[in-house]
Amino acid sequence: MLQRSHHDMPDEALMQAYAAGDSAAFDLLYARHEAALLRFVRRLLGTRLAAQADEVFQDTWMRIIGARASFDAGRAGWRTWAFTIAHNLAMDRLRTSGREQSLDQAAPEGDDPLDWLQEALDLAHPPADDLAHWRAAGRQLLHCLDALPDAQRAAFLLHHEDGASVEDLAARLGLGFETAKSRLRYALAKLRGCMQHYLTPNGAAR
Template identity: 75%
Template sequence: MPGAHRDLTDEELMLAYAGGDPVAFDTLYARHESALLRFVRRVLGSALAAQADEVFQDTWLRIVAARASFRPQGARWRTWAFTIAHNVAMDRLRVSGREVVPDAPDDGSDPLDWLAATLDARHPSSEDEAFWRAAGRQLLDCLDALPAAQRAAFLLHHEDGASVEELARHLGLPFETAKSRLRYALQKLRGCMQGYLVVLERAA
């Protein structure tokens, strides 16, 4: 990354790109490529995994097309971009007939980071790496089993760090609906991960 761009915030980079600076876009892409692709893959789930790259590229095309509409006072760039990715992925799920709206593969990352942080638990020792690999695979399976709307809201909240208020605003949902989706998702994940949670709670 060129030094002049490396120290800019995401919001500054987007404004620079909207103003005609293509290197600013290259910097944004390099900074967020992995996280956005991981998010898209997880929102789509295993059933549509083969379409993840296409949805990922469509997301960036929409980001490019919407560059002039970005306003930093409205949202962090990351939340804005992840919301676009969410919308593209949910559109694809609707077309496939796989989206389920509730009533009120391993990509190299550690899918249990948020879980350990939630429990304030320490990772088991290095001798227990097999435990963490197995728990990571189980968590991905549990995420895949969630209704798409709950899975997407959960990932926006825990991977992007979007608050409930941001979720509601950017997804066009009432606050209580966004809150309920997160609560239901966490309840289901906790139930699905119960065997591993017991071990983590003992290690805390």
């Protein structure tokens, strides 16, 4: 059982404790971030490479474990560091894999596109009688996300999944500020255009 003190420790302190040999600290880190990292990897790879998401997710944690001694909390927070590792591994997979999968593939279990739509586009919780409509909209958003260029999808996900600011995006992706800003702006514009039917009063009316 984890010591109670572990639960009060920030991620950075847990990582440092793990590097010093405290395996329980790693267990808590994994429990805190397992779902968010897996969701991020799945969405970044898209339905084309959905079958490889678990492998990239596991590779991310193996990379985190392997780099435990070199983690420097003074350079980046643990979550930023971990999501950057996941981003780099997923982008490597996108660059090297030629496998294609159908865009009709369902979203992974536990990855509710309704929740994704509300969070990503800042929509209020829909009335109960509109749930079917908004679930369809959520599925459409996943299709729209798949259609983005990989670099724009990565910028959008780092911003919305990990909360990265434009400055963070620029630093983490090795881009100039204006380039990072434009990449995010183009991604948002394409997504909103693709989702136009669901974001207009006529489209949303039932």
